[in-house]
Amino acid sequence: xxxxxxxxxxxxxxxxxxxxxxxxxxxxxxxxxxxxxxxxxxxxxxxxxxxxxxxxxxxxxxxxxxxxxxxxxxxxxxxxxxxxxxxxxxxxxxxxxxxxxxxxxxxxxxxxxxxxxxxxxxxxxxxxxxxxxxxxxxxxxxxxxxxxxxxxxxxxxxxxxxxxxxxxxxxxxxxxxxxxxxxxxxxxxxxxxxxxxxxxxxxxxxxxxxxxxxxxxxxxxxxxxxxxxxxxxxxxxxxxxxxxxxxxxxxxxxxxxxxxxxxxxxxxxxxxxxxxxxxxxxxxxxxxxxxxxxxxxxxxxxxxxxxxxxxxxxxxxxxxxxxxxxxxxxxxxxxxxxxxxxxxxxxxxxxxxxxxxxxxxxxxxxxxxxxx
Ligand SMILES: Cc1ncc(COP(=O)(O)O)c(C=O)c1O
Numbered sequence: 305x306x307x308x309x310x311x312x313x314x315x316x317x318x319x320x321x322x323x324x325x326x327x328x329x330x331x332x333x334x335x336x337x338x339x340x341x342x343x344x345x346x347x348x349x350x351x352x353x354x355x356x357x358x359x360x361x362x363x364x365x366x367x368x369x370x371x372x373x374x375x376x377x378x379x380x381x382x383x384x385x386x387x388x389x390x391x392x393x394x395x396x397x398x399x400x401x402x403x404x405x406x407x408x409x410x411x412x413x414x415x416x417x418x419x420x421x422x423x424x425x426x427x428x429x430x431x432x433x434x435x436x437x438x439x440x441x442x443x444x445x446x447x448x449x450x451x452x453x454x455x456x457x458x459x460x461x462x463x464x465x466x467x468x469x470x471x472x473x474x475x476x477x478x479x480x481x482x483x484x485x486x487x488x489x490x491x492x493x494x495x496x497x498x499x500x501x502x503x504x505x506x507x508x509x510x511x512x513x514x515x516x517x518x519x520x521x522x523x524x525x526x527x528x529x530x531x532x533x534x535x536x537x538x539x540x541x542x543x544x545x546x547x548x549x550x551x552x553x554x555x556x557x558x559x560x561x562x563x564x565x566x567x568x569x570x571x572x573x574x575x576x577x578x579x580x581x582x583x584x585x586x587x588x589x590x591x592x593x594x595x596x597x598x599x600x601x602x603x604x605x606x607x608x609x610x611x612x613x614x615x616x617x618x619x620x621x622x623x624x625x626x627x628x629x630x631x632x633x634x635x636x637x638x639x640x641x642x643x644x645x646x647x648x649x650x651x652x653x654x655x656x657x658x659x660x661x662x663x664x665x666x667x668x669x670x671x672x673x674x675x676x
Contacts, residue, residue, distance in 0.1 A: 311603025377662020384661035390418030392497030410658035411443035420451035502533035508660035520629035524588030550574035578626035606632035630657030
């Protein structure tokens with residue numbers, strides 16, 4: 305569901321509870337879990353690290369020393385980082401289950417595609433629930449992997465609850481990317497899977513961490529996985545960590561402001577469909593509560609600008625609507641010099657953003673960018 309494509313909103317919240325640089329990482333996600341996930345995922349057929357690119361000219365345009373884009377559009381042919389988490393959690397589940405397994409989840413598109421791919425790869429059935437407004441192209445991509453797609457009324461968080469009820473009735477296994485009280489096992493594995501992205505970045509940075517990371521947040525699992533893994537690796541030298549959300553679905557922002565998990569309700573309309581979530585994941589919050597230094601909320605126009613900026617780069621980087629969010633925030637900050645200074649984003653900064661998806665719906669990509 306699209307929001308207001310003309311909105312140039314930019315809001316900032318400093319995390320009053322941000323941990324001191326010397327503080328140890330939270331125990332929620334531990335090194336051993338990341339190691340296990342990385343060794344399993346590296347053995348998948350077709351696995352290759354995704355590129356960490358520095359599109360020529362963009363750092364200068366944004367007045368930074370360096371801009372690194374981790375390009376998840378090229379992940380395992382599934383066009384988003386989500387492939388790492390959902391499929392890994394399915395693999396672990398199938399390995400320990402007795403008898404045939406049916407997995408299920410709610411999705412705005414990418415997580416369901418990952419779970420469907422995992423089910424096909426590791427021998428399970430998949431029933432994937434999607435909000436009615438998610439584009440037909442995203443549903444077709446999931447069906448093409450052999451999963452059953454069910455459309456359901458309500459927003460992402462409401463469908464998460466519906467899935468839990470239906471799974472109980474049918475004896476299915478929920479492989480959700482979000483966690484809630486009493487349900488943390490699969491989402492923890494999903495986050496360990498996402499950690500592979502962080503491992504690849506760590507290897508590419510060769511001991512010289514970036515100064516800032518801008519990670520987009522839906523339920524916050526991606527941001528928490530990166531934050532935790534970088535914290536474990538780099539300790540006090542870890543980058544300043546910023547989350548980026550749509551202004552209309554800013555549950556991490558609201559939680560940071562309130563100092564406790566906060567719910568955003570309504571239709572959560574935004575062009576950044578993967579971030580259209582109103583409740584932060586329980587596990588993700590345990591990391592983000594002190595791991596986030598600053599939260600940002602942006603209007604849709606910045607995400608669209610980012611898609612176009614990356615499409616103009618040489619060579620082009622294909623970023624879907626959600627993929628461009630981190631860069632979108634940097635573009636917005638270029639027009640807000642006081643806030644930019646406040647965030648210590650200077651011409652000496654070396655900034656990492658995640659292009660978390662490619663053209664996961666090619667028709668929408670063409671419509672926004674004007675090219676395929
Ligand atoms: C492409 C993309 N980027 C980022 C996110 C946000 O991830 P999370 O919900 O773990 O915060 C999603 C979630 O679906 C996504 O699909």
